[in-house]
Amino acid sequence: MIDFPWLTTLIVVPLVGAVVTAFLPSRPGAALPKQLALLFTTLTLAAAVGTATQYDTGAGMQLTETHTWIEAFGASYAVGVDGIALTLVLLTSLLVPLVVLASWNDADTRNTKAFFALMLALEGLALAVFLAQDVLLFYVVFEATLIPAYFLIGGFGGENRARAAVKFLLYMLAGGLIMLASVVGLYALSASQGEPSYLISNLAQLDIGTVEGRWLFLGFFIAFAIKAPMFPVHTWLPDTTAAATPGTSVLLICVLDKIGTYGMLRFCLGLFPEASDWATPVVVVMALISIVYGALLAIGQDNMLRLIGLTSLSHFGFIVLGIFVLNSQGLSGATLYMFNHGLSTAALFLIAGYLIHRRGTPLISAQGGVEKVAPVLAGTFLVAGLATLGLPGLSPFISEFLVLVGGFSHAWWVGAIAVSGIVLAAIYVLLMYQRTMTGPVQPGVETVVDLNRREVGAIAPILLAMVLVGFFPQPLLDVINPAIETTMTTVGVQDEPPTVPAGTQAEEDHQ
């Protein structure tokens, strides 16, 4: 019996949905494309849940499918899922239907079917990125995600959207092309040591010299750092989030940008362990700068969408930090963080989007007293905000805690600086809440109506997931930890054993 191709199904369902939606008769504001998009994204979610039930915790790469694709390039269509990939697949397939629901009326005045078709295409390609087990396949879908993302920003955003879309695309293409040099280099290396192959499992066996390894690592890392984004290549981020619709921002920041950190875990650590270790000091410093700088910039923003975008810079700093401190707490924390950041930031973006849709402006200074006229909106916003600042009981707390533990066991000053990010997070979240939701009702705000059922329906699952994972993260950690152990073995690092209390030696001497 041939096993059911779960992973191919996961990739194909949204792509089919995209094609079907794109060929519907065109009418702005038509309901059919939306309903179809919701149907296909829900089907994808079902496939993802199905995959999760098939997944056997702790057994490495699973549900693999491998077919020769381009023989001359040594490339295959190879997909597989491990704990890290599964986490991100679940996040993606959970978020997209909710984004569809939340963005129901966002494209009514424009080409509605294109908007939802692009979203579906983006979901399919993003899932393919997380599942790819072949470097060329990964690269191809990694770059291909840019096209729907570009048109989503440029075609459906607000002011300055064309400029933002171009900036986004050029940053991403520059990173991607630098990575292409490394991808090609991997081929040359693989060919010099026998039959060329792009399978990750084969590449991991290669004997990579120190110098080559470091150059190749740099190619991959720069691309992922732009994608993630990290200081100093983050400048596309606030412009993009400010111009795109909140739904698009969720797809970009909460799903696509995870490719950057996922790539660091999978490729930088998995293929170039020596180089990753070599790069650690610089990367950790860059991550710390991202944490503090992103938070400081966020505090100074008056545009809610820019602010939320910049908080992500800070959060991605945490994730990268967790990856590159190279210990099990940091790595599991970072993986869990990717999931949780996806949830909390998605909630912030969507709720901010609701408010902006009602008020017609993203400026914080134009809001005030919203909690009096729209308590549900304000309440959900507060929960999302508290999650972002790492309140215990909500899911981001656990991941942040784990990353900090990892940071402190790497070096005390690393942990200390990272902690300041939490303090700053409290400032930017609470300040934003205070300025927009509390205080006297600003003129223009009094007409704001509270969330309707559709809007609540899009937010509720995210909030629920945050509480669930916040109190009971073990199932997710059970999935993540074995994959992290494999990564650590590849890199060849171990957790430092607990320091035995001093005195043992003295006692022995005494005897």
Place this chain on the structure above:
Amino acid sequence: MIEFSKPVIGYAEVWPMLLVFGVACAGVLVEAFAPRRVRYATQVLLALVGLAAAFVGTVMIGLDLNETAGGAAKGGITAEGAIVVDGPAIFLWGLILLIAVGGLLLFAERELEGGVSAFAGQAAALPGTEAEREASTRGLDHTEVFPLMMFAVGGMMLFPASNDLLTMFVALEVLSLPLYLLSGLARRRRLLSQEAALKYFLLGAFSSGFFIYGIALVYGYAGTMEFGGINEAISNNTGNRTLLLAGMGLISVGLLFKVGAAPFQAWTPDVYQGAPTAVTGFMAAATKVAAFGALMRLYYVAFGNERWSWQPMLWVIAILTMLVGALLAIAQSDIKRMLAYSSVAHTGFLLTGVLGAQSASELSSGEITSLQAVLFYLVTYGFMTLGAFAIVSMVRDAGGETNHLSRWAGLGKESPIVAGIFAFFLLSMAGIPLTAGFTGKWAVFAVAMSAGAWPVVVVAVLTSALAAFFYVRVIVLMYFADPVGAGPSVTLPSVLTAVTIALGVAATLLLGIVPGPVLDLAAHAGEFIR
């Protein structure tokens, strides 16, 4: 008394090329004897049937080429050592013929100009004179363009299949002269077109001078014109090496001029802009294919043992070409000039593949060879270029084509399908995955990287990023900018142009997703025969 022996021409191997030349001659006779009203249909049909028959013949010959050199190559040398019909030659013939079919369809397009072709009604009439107006009102057409094109195609087939320097030179001239003429035959903006033709002719003649001088010097070194003989002379290290190096350099100038590599690229933007768009598309695609075939045969076969001398030169030229192409393309405001500079950048990428040559012993089994990579890139480049220029010929206003970029603003709203297809071609040229441009780029980068030319690859990657900027700019213009004035309009073409565009789209899409078969075909072609 010397006994006369009849020269042996392997008609069985070279007949497709002879057929193309024959059709060209027949076309001239049609011009001379057929009445004016039947000429157009006769010429188009004749050329189309000729090209199709030649293509079928090429495929048949390709199928039963004998293996030689221990299975590494196929085919043999024929026509008294003047022509070589081997795997790569057959591959290039097939490609040139396919592009020629696409080009022919563009030449034959009459819908866009309202019933007449895009060529001057009467080329001999001076622009702006009464004679020109009369030719225009009488709806005259130059159907001579079809035999001219067939001569060019024949020359292009001979170019990469030539086995000695003289045949190569003859082929170069046979393919160039009709193109010089065709460039000057535009129906609209005739002064620009004639200027382009003159520039192309003068510079082309100049570069031919370099080429023939180089031939003389190499002959002085090797004592033979045949590539195999030159190769032998180099490996025996006979003669004066200064002669060889100077000759190689001069011949390279001639060839690099034809492919449009820096610093010999100056003619490309002017000629691409001035020539009728159908000619530009055909010329950009097919000339490059033929010239790169010849370039590789010369470097790999004749100068194969001198690789250490020409590889560094190609490093410099490739880097320069990519930078010049990408940087100058950014500054262009005319779509055809932009595509011209983009084609210069593509020449640089192709050269990156050419300089990735390694001897068979340095390659591991299943590794892509530089010949294979360049052949594949030529396929991808040929079809997307032809398709892109076909689209350019469709965007028009009352004064003919509107090539200024500002007039393309808002095309995405005006005609989403045309804009979408053009955007697709642009993305392919930028090398975005899932398009042919990406697989082609990957292939040439990979061979250069394997040959240790990583600095060239790094520059190539950086210029690709630069190049992405101007491709994306056009997409932004088409989709996200508001139309200026009346906005662009798309004239619906006849089925002829539509077929060419469809061919381009299909090739670009298929080669992006499943490039395997064509790559295998290119690998199957084997090496050049020495």
